[in-house]
Amino acid sequence: xxxxxxxxxxVPMTIGALAAVSxxxxxxxxxxxxxxxxxxxxxxxxxxxxxxxxxxxxSISVWPMLLGAAAAALISALLIELVRNxxxxxxxxxxxxxxxxxxxxxxxxxxxxxxxxxxxxVEHALYGNLESLVWLSGMDAQSxxxxxxxxxxxxxxARLALALVAVVIFLIAFWRQLVVSTFDPVFxxxxxxxxRLVGAALISLVAIVAVTAFEAVxxxxxxxxxxxxxxxxxxxxxRLIPQLLWSVLFALLSAVVGFWAAGSGMALIGSGxxxxxAGMIAAVSGIILAACALAAPQRRGAAG
Amino acid sequence: xxxxxxxxxxxxxxxxxxxxxNVHVADSGAAxxxxxxxxxxxxxxxxxxxxxxxxxxxxxxxxxxxxxxxxTLLKAAMGIIPSISGDALFFGRPLDExxxxxxxxxxxxxxxxxxxxxxxxxxxxxxxxxLGPFKLIGRGQRALALNCLEEVDMVSLADRQIGQLSGxxxxxxxxxxxxxxxxxxLLLDEPFAGVDAATEKTIITLLKKLVREGGTAVAVHxxxxxxxxxxxxxxxxxxxRIANGPVDKAFTxxxxxxxxxxxxxxxxxxxx
Amino acid sequence: MFDISAFVDALTFRAGxxxxxxxxxxxxxxxxxGTVGTYLLLRxxxxxxxxxxxxxLPGVGVAFLVMAWFGGSGRFLPGLLLGAAISAMIGLACVxxxxxxxxxxxxxxxxxxxxxxxxLGIVLLTVIQSLGIGRQAGIGSFLLGSTSGMLRNEAYTLAxxxxxxxxxxxxxxxxxxxxxxxxxxxxxxxxxxxxxxxxLMFLVMAVTVTGLRIVxxxxxVALLIIPPVAARFWTEKTGTMIVASGLIxxxxxxxxxxxxxxxxxxxxxxxxxxxxxxxxxxxxxFAPARGVFYGLYRARAFSRKVHxxxxxxxxxxxxxxxxxxxxxVLRSEKLIHGDGTPTRAGLDAAETAARxxxxxxxxxxxxxxxxxxxxxxxxxxxxxxxxxxxxxxLERQFAGPSGxxxxx
Numbered sequence: 001x002x003x004x005x006x007x008x009x010x011v012p013m014t015i016g017a018l019a020a021v022s023x024x025x026x027x028x029x030x031x032x033x034x035x036x037x038x039x040x041x042x043x044x045x046x047x048x049x050x051x052x053x054x055x056x057x058x059s060i061s062v063w064p065m066l067l068g069a070a071a072a073a074l075i076s077a078l079l080i081e082l083v084r085n086x087x088x089x090x091x092x093x094x095x096x097x098x099x100x101x102x103x104x105x106x107x108x109x110x111x112x113x114x115x116x117x118x119x120x121x122v123e124h125a126l127y128g129n130l131e132s133l134v135w136l137s138g139m140d141a142q143s144x145x146x147x148x149x150x151x152x153x154x155x156x157x158a159r160l161a162l163a164l165v166a167v168v169i170f171l172i173a174f175w176r177q178l179v180v181s182t183f184d185p186v187f188x189x190x191x192x193x194x195x196r197l198v199g200a201a202l203i204s205l206v207a208i209v210a211v212t213a214f215e216a217v218x219x220x221x222x223x224x225x226x227x228x229x230x231x232x233x234x235x236x237x238x239r240l241i242p243q244l245l246w247s248v249l250f251a252l253l254s255a256v257v258g259f260w261a262a263g264s265g266m267a268l269i270g271s272g273x274x275x276x277x278a279g280m281i282a283a284v285s286g287i288i289l290a291a292c293a294l295a296a297p298q299r300r301g302a303a304g
Numbered sequence: 305x306x307x308x309x310x311x312x313x314x315x316x317x318x319x320x321x322x323x324x325x326n327v328h329v330a331d332s333g334a335a336x337x338x339x340x341x342x343x344x345x346x347x348x349x350x351x352x353x354x355x356x357x358x359x360x361x362x363x364x365x366x367x368x369x370x371x372x373x374x375x376t377l378l379k380a381a382m383g384i385i386p387s388i389s390g391d392a393l394f395f396g397r398p399l400d401e402x403x404x405x406x407x408x409x410x411x412x413x414x415x416x417x418x419x420x421x422x423x424x425x426x427x428x429x430x431x432x433x434x435l436g437p438f439k440l441i442g443r444g445q446r447a448l449a450l451n452c453l454e455e456v457d458m459v460s461l462a463d464r465q466i467g468q469l470s471g472x473x474x475x476x477x478x479x480x481x482x483x484x485x486x487x488x489x490l491l492l493d494e495p496f497a498g499v500d501a502a503t504e505k506t507i508i509t510l511l512k513k514l515v516r517e518g519g520t521a522v523a524v525h526x527x528x529x530x531x532x533x534x535x536x537x538x539x540x541x542x543x544x545r546i547a548n549g550p551v552d553k554a555f556t557x558x559x560x561x562x563x564x565x566x567x568x569x570x571x572x573x574x575x576x
Numbered sequence: 577m578f579d580i581s582a583f584v585d586a587l588t589f590r591a592g593x594x595x596x597x598x599x600x601x602x603x604x605x606x607x608x609x610g611t612v613g614t615y616l617l618l619r620x621x622x623x624x625x626x627x628x629x630x631x632x633l634p635g636v637g638v639a640f641l642v643m644a645w646f647g648g649s650g651r652f653l654p655g656l657l658l659g660a661a662i663s664a665m666i667g668l669a670c671v672x673x674x675x676x677x678x679x680x681x682x683x684x685x686x687x688x689x690x691x692x693x694x695x696l697g698i699v700l701l702t703v704i705q706s707l708g709i710g711r712q713a714g715i716g717s718f719l720l721g722s723t724s725g726m727l728r729n730e731a732y733t734l735a736x737x738x739x740x741x742x743x744x745x746x747x748x749x750x751x752x753x754x755x756x757x758x759x760x761x762x763x764x765x766x767x768x769x770x771x772x773x774x775x776l777m778f779l780v781m782a783v784t785v786t787g788l789r790i791v792x793x794x795x796x797v798a799l800l801i802i803p804p805v806a807a808r809f810w811t812e813k814t815g816t817m818i819v820a821s822g823l824i825x826x827x828x829x830x831x832x833x834x835x836x837x838x839x840x841x842x843x844x845x846x847x848x849x850x851x852x853x854x855x856x857x858x859x860x861x862f863a864p865a866r867g868v869f870y871g872l873y874r875a876r877a878f879s880r881k882v883h884x885x886x887x888x889x890x891x892x893x894x895x896x897x898x899x900x901x902x903x904x905v906l907r908s909e910k911l912i913h914g915d916g917t918p919t920r921a922g923l924d925a926a927e928t929a930a931r932x933x934x935x936x937x938x939x940x941x942x943x944x945x946x947x948x949x950x951x952x953x954x955x956x957x958x959x960x961x962x963x964x965x966x967x968x969x970l971e972r973q974f975a976g977p978s979g980x981x982x983x984x
Contacts, residue, residue, distance in 0.1 A: 007890040031680075037623060044794070086339045086860060086868050090806050092623035092683065097805050100798035101853035104846035104871070107720060107795075111841040126719070127698045148488045156753025165431070176432045184415045187330065190401075190408035191485075220698060224691035231684040238465040240420045262699070279698030285693020290670075293678050301418050301467060340886055340899075346871060347878035353886060371948060388879045389899060391884060418679055544940065545946040565944030572738035 009263070011135040011157065012247025016221065016281060017255040018160035019213035022167045023225035024233075024251035026206050028244050032182050032229040037092065038077070038203060039226030041099035043219040045076040048106030055113050062155070066211055073207030076102055077200070111126050127278040131263070133157075156216035163212040170205055175200060179240065217278050224282035225251055232289040235296035254285035306451050313474055316522075331358040334396070335489045335520040336381060341390035343373065343380045350376045353390070354545045358394075358522045363515050365525040367555075368541035369564050374524040375411065375493050377541065382408055382491065394489065404433060407487035409478050412496050417467045417474060424462040426477050430484030446544050452483040472503030479507055490514065492523040496530075524565060531555055582838035587830075591837045594731050598723045598790065599837075601735035602829030602848060604742040605787055609799030610807070610825025611745050612779045615817045617804040618756035623686050624671060625800045628777075629793045630690040631667025632660035633697025636718050636788075640704055643886035653730045653789065653890035656718075657737075661785045667693050668777055693970040721792030721845030725837065730789065737786040745779060749818070754775060757814045798849040799825060806856035809863035810839065816937045824859075828852035880905050887911070888929040891918045934956045942973075 023039070046069040051070025054060060069139035076098050084094040133154040144150070171178070181188040181195045189195045210222045215262050258281030293299055334357040343351040351373040360363040366374045379385045381392035383399055394402045407430070427449040428441055435441065453459045456476035461469065466477065473493060482490055491509070496504050511521045515536075525531065531538060531551060538555045540546040542563040547554035589596040608806060626952040639659025640886065667689050667764035674685035755772045763769055787796035807821035832848030833936070861868050883902040890897050897903055897916060906912045911922035918926065919929050936954035939962070943950060953961045962970070 031684045032416075034416075034681050034683050036624075036683040040408075040626070040687055040690065059461055083805070083860065086803060086871070087808060087866070089808060090620050090622070090875055092620070093617055093801055093805050096622050096626065096801035097853070100795050100802065101856070104795055104798065104849035104853065107843060107846040108850060111843055111846075118742055148669050173437060176429075176435070176437060183419045183421060183426070184380075184410060186410040186414050187408060187429070187481075188382060189384045189697055190406075190491075192403050193432075202343050206636060220691060220695055223687065224695055226686035227684060227691060231688050234420070234640075234680065235678055238420050238467070239422070240425075243420050250430075273697045276702040279695040279702065282691050282695025283699055286688060286695065289692070293674055293680075299678045300867070342882045342886075344875070344878060344882075347874045347952065349878075349948055349951035352954075353882070369944070369947075409902050413780065454664045540946055542940075543951045544937075559945075563944055 008134050009259075010217055011154065012130050012133045012277070013256060013259045014275065015133050015154065015157050015160055015216050016130055016259055017252055018045055018157070018164050019209075019221055020225045020229070020255040020281070021248050022160065022164045023213060023222055024229035025171060025199060025244060026169050026202065027226040027230035028233065028240075028247055029178060029182055030206065030226060031234060033202075034197075034230070035091070035203075036227045037095055038080075039206060039210065040204070040223050041076060041095045042073045042207050043214060043226075044099040045072045045102040045106070046214050046219065047075045048072050048102050048109065048209055049211075051106050051113065052107045055109065062215065064213065067170040068119050069211040070207055072102065073203060073210060077203045077207070086270035104147065118262065125169040126218055127213070127220045127276050128216060130221075130259070130277040130281075131216050133216060154216075156212075160211050160216060163209050167205060167209060170201070174201065178202065187289045217281075218244045220282050224253070224285045228282075228285035229254065230287045232285075232292040232296070235299040250285065250288050254281050254288060258282070258284040311379060326482045334358060335360045336392065336394055336491075336522060337396075338377065338381055338392045340389055341377065341392065342381060342388040343376050343385065344388055349543060351380065351387075351541075353542050354541070355543075356539045356545055356548045358539075360520050362517055362520060362536040363511060363534065364520075364537040365535040366522065366539045366541055367525055367528060367531060367563070368546075372542040372563065374541055377539075378408070378491050378493055378522070378524060382406075404485075405488045407482035407490050409482045409490065409492040410494060412471065412475050412478060412497065413475070417469070419466065421466055422463050423453065423458060423466060423469070423477050427452055427480045427484050428467055430481040433485070444563050448569065449480075449484055452480040453477075455483055455510055456480045470500070472499040475499045476503055478507065479510065484509075488519055489519045490519065492521065494524050494526065496523075496525065497526060505530040506508065528560070579838055583834060586834035586837040588847035590899045591834075594726060595726055595833070597728075597731040597735050598726065598844070599772050599830060601731070601738040601786075602790060602844070603826045603970040604738035604829075605783065605790065606799060606803070606825035606827070606848070606852075607822045608738065608742045608745045608779075608802035608825075608827025609783045610821040611818055612776070612783055613800035613802075613825070614804040614807065614821040615752045615756050615776050616780060616800055617808070618814065619773070621682075622801050623683070623797075624668070624777070624803075625670050625784060625797045627686040627689045627693075628664045628781060629788070629796045630662045630697075631670075632785065632788060633692040633694055633718070634700055635661070635663025635666075635831065637697055637700025637704060638663070641700070643798055644707075645649055653733050657733075657788065658783050660718075660788055661781060664781050664784060668691055668781070688768040694817070703856065705756060710909075716793070718788055719792050719794060720843060721788070721790045721795070723790060723833065723844040725790075734786060735943070737782075741779070741782045741786055744782065745876060748775060748779070753814060753818060791848055795845050795849045797853060799828075801869065802849070802852040802856050803828065806852070806859040809859040809866045811865050824852065824855050838943055878952070878955070884909070884911075885933075887907045888922070888926040891922055892930050907953070928957075935967065935974055938970050938973050939966075 002030045027036070027039065029272065032037055036101025049069035050065045052072070057064040080094050082093070083089065083097055087094065133156055135153050151223045175191050177188070177198045181193050181198045187197050196264050206226065213222045228246040229250035232250050233243045236246045237243050259277050260274050262277035264281035313394070316470045323334055337357040339355055341351055341354045342349070354377065366377060368374050376385065392399065394406060428445060430446055431441070431448070435445070450459055450462060453462055456479050458473065458476050458480060459488065461473065469477065479495070495507055525535070532555065535551055537549060538551050538558045539548045540554060540563050546563045547556070547559040585591045586595060586599070589599060616625060636656050636659055639656050643652055643655050648655070663943055670689045671682070671685045674680050674688065675682045701709050744907060751762070751767050752773055752775070754767060755769055783800060787799055793797060803825040804817065804821040806824050807817045825953050828848050828851040832851040833844055835851070835972070836842045836844035836847045858869065864870050866939070883899070883905040887897055887902040887906045890906050891912070897906070903912070903916065906922065907914070910919055911925055912918050933954065936950065940950045940954070943948045958967055971977060
């Protein structure tokens with residue numbers, strides 16, 4: 001299988017890794033803001049967004065779906081804020097209400113429309129199909145320099161790379177506002193930082209990344225990568241930048257090990273079937289977190 | 305049925321307390337002046353038409369029972385929570401024009417101290433506003449931050465993670481961050497809550513020094529026994545303004561009884 | 577599309593035996609979920625149920641594989657539910673352990689357990705699929721639930737389970753209410769808080785597992801979260817909220833299954849959740865205790881009163897009024913002319929306001945403990961808030977021995 005290694009393994013693995021790293025970077029701030037489950041909520045409402053986009057445009061082309069999903073994610077974030085403030089309920093309950101309601105709406109719309117014909121179902125939305133994002137022109141290293149072959153690369157690769165660039169630019173440009181409004185929102189507001197705007201920008205970016213990643217790898221990787229690597233990294237260090245670096249490392253490790261275990265690993269232990277790479281990547285990230293919870297240097301926190 | 309429609313007024317309006325509400329402490333040099341400030345959470349009032357002025361070059365305390373709206377007053381003045389009516393002027397100007405002259409110290413308990421940051425990281429946050437988004441933190445800024453930590457005797461812990469500090473040490477980090485802002489007016493929300501005696505002494509000495517040098521400090525304060533020793537002026541508050549002015553005039557037993565009712569903790573009798 | 581007579585049939589349990597059994601199960605489940613969910617909300621642990629429900633998936637997969645291994649059909653519902661219950665408990669233990677033993681907060685712990693257990697479950701599902709036995713297993717229906725094509729045995733099992741869960745909730749409602757309402761009092765009256773919390777988690781698990789097959793693991797949390805949050809808008813009292821939430825849950829289960837039975841391609845689980853969501857939206861908007869419209873109305877009315885009073889006092893002091901809102905309120909009540917000068921009515925109202933302000937000031941001075949309440953009351957005409965006797969006493973103090981307000 002040597003010749004196809006780049007196309008069949010490296011490309012989907014890279015796609016998984018790009019998604020994982022983008023999510024993990026943003027996840028650090030979600031975890032610190034105690035908003036980890038926003039990732040969960042946003043990933044769930046991608047479904048109704050896509051279904052509505054399909055019903056409105058009648059096509060399964062990518063951009064309307066991405067837009068629909070992003071719109072749904074932002075609407076859900078707004079609704080959560082609204083329910084939280086108006087109902088004076090804890091954020092968790094507000095999230096639970098909004099994302100289950102919108103997800104249920106998505107499923108019903110899906111059942112009612114004829115999206116079934118176009119091969120779209122809830123299972124796909126949940127765990128994507130990373131294994132299918134292969135690069136058949138990628139026979140060997142030389143195809144990396146072949147214009148025609150490169151044009152055959154799965155478009156998800158470029159989109160996710162773009163998303164990662166956007167995340168990095170956002171973090172660099174708004175680093176100070178993000179840090180100070182995460183640590184001490186009252187102080188931040190008093191010094192004139194637009195705290196709400198920064199929070200909204202963060203959630204919007206989570207939504208964009210969740211949508212881009214979702215289209216390539218499904219919701220489950222997005223949710224796992226928004227939370228597990230950052231949570232594990234939090235147990236490794238007491239400094240913010242090292243925490244971000246640890247989370248990137250853990251995300252890469254989950255993507256590579258998970259993808260390998262789902263494909264070659266299964267073949268290695270002699271079983272004749274391959275399993276969901278997305279599920280495996282999520283499971284590996286959970287194992288990394290468990291390992292950190294058992295043995296990481298800062299697992300108890302500064303106070304304990 | 306309106307009261308006035310049925311009975312004549314028994315006294316002249318000149319004696320009504322509402323007329324008195326208009327009489328402020330002279331406000332020529334007010335660092336912070338609020339006028340008719342009303343704040344409500346839904347339809348539950350927290351502040352009702354409060355007028356108050358805090359003079360430049362003075363140490364002022366805001367005292368009152370729990371739920372009297374002390375912290376709310378500072379937050380509403382800083383635009384952190386919305387007000388129904390009224391306004392706040394800082395040095396005679398609206399907040400946005402003079403924000404860089406004001407440092408706000410939130411309650412220590414309002415943040416998660418397990419945040420991945422060191423002591424000096426937090427102090428440097430005081431410089432973010434003057435640095436803008438892209439200017440890097442250089443040697444000069446670090447030196448300034450260390451200077452501020454020196455003032456509160458925390459230099460030796462500059463690289464410690466903030467979660468490892470005691471309550472008093474955390475409060476001193478917050479004060480150092482405010483010092484780094486190089487502000488003319490310090491607004492402090494319960495700076496002495498849950499801190500040790502040494503920290504309290506450090507902070508009050510520091511504040512008094514700042515005020516001697518022309519600065520202004522306004523603190524929400526809950527320990528009535530230290531008001532006379534620490535502060536020049538006081539605002540006695542219980543949703544309404546009860547009294548506002550120099551401690552000897554405003555911080556009287558009568559005003560405190562009006563604010564605290566039966567719950568009054570008697571201030572220590574003065575020996576001088 | 578929507579057949580009203582089919583809907584009425586379903587509502588009156590005449591849409592078929594299986595459907596009737598499932599509907600009864602859904603009503604009981606909805607009631608149990610709404611009730612247990614209220615305790616969960618009051619203990620601020622609503623989303624723990626999300627971790628719990630996602631954590632059932634690996635258990636379902638393992639149970640299927642084990643039963644298939646031993647030559648069983650693999651689809652045996654009680655076996656699958658037992659597997660689900662066991663892995664849900666493991667997931668719950670992981671959440672507890674992460675929040676207790678590490679610095680992680682509950683949101684991160686919940687999210688981590690939810691996603692990694694779900695990932696593992698997906699891995700097992702794909703294993704089952706590639707073994708070629710997944711199709712007849714219909715394990716996919718655990719993701720989103722389904723009632724169509726449910727075997728009679730399964731319907732019986734679920735209805736019986738729902739009845740059992742509802743019975744448990746009914747039996748244990750008192751200690752649970754006590755712990756949620758007043759932890760200190762519960763402790764002093766001899767209730768073990770930790771054990772009650774464990775009991776609560778067990779009930780949550782029972783509702784979740786029972787709901788899996790009907791509503792699906794992604795949406796079953798809705799049964800525990802939406803009804804109590806909706807009920808919260810109707811009342812400030814814990815007891816009423818528990819009852820209201822149970823009713824909202826039961827109604828969602830009932831109407832949802834009936835709709836699903838009478839409309840083609842209307843999957844029961846998501847429809848039940850949507851019915852609950854509609855009830856929630858109605859509560860959010862229209863409920864009298866905390867609903868949006870009523871809340872807005874009250875906040876606006878209050879803010880109007882504040883502006884009215886401040887404007888009147890300014891008139892009395894002969895001050896110019898600049899506040900735009902104040903001017904608007906005064907103009908709309910014709911208390912000032914267009915140019916801002918007071919009308920006759922405005923002057924009268926100003927005198928009344930000043931008079932009442934003076935009395936209220938005395939009242940506030942007499943009752944410092946009720947400062948917030950007094951601040952709200954003083955904006956209303958005094959005769960609406962105090963008795964004639966109380967007003968007379970305030971007047972007596974107002975006049976004082978010298979006929980003027982006592983010195984401050």
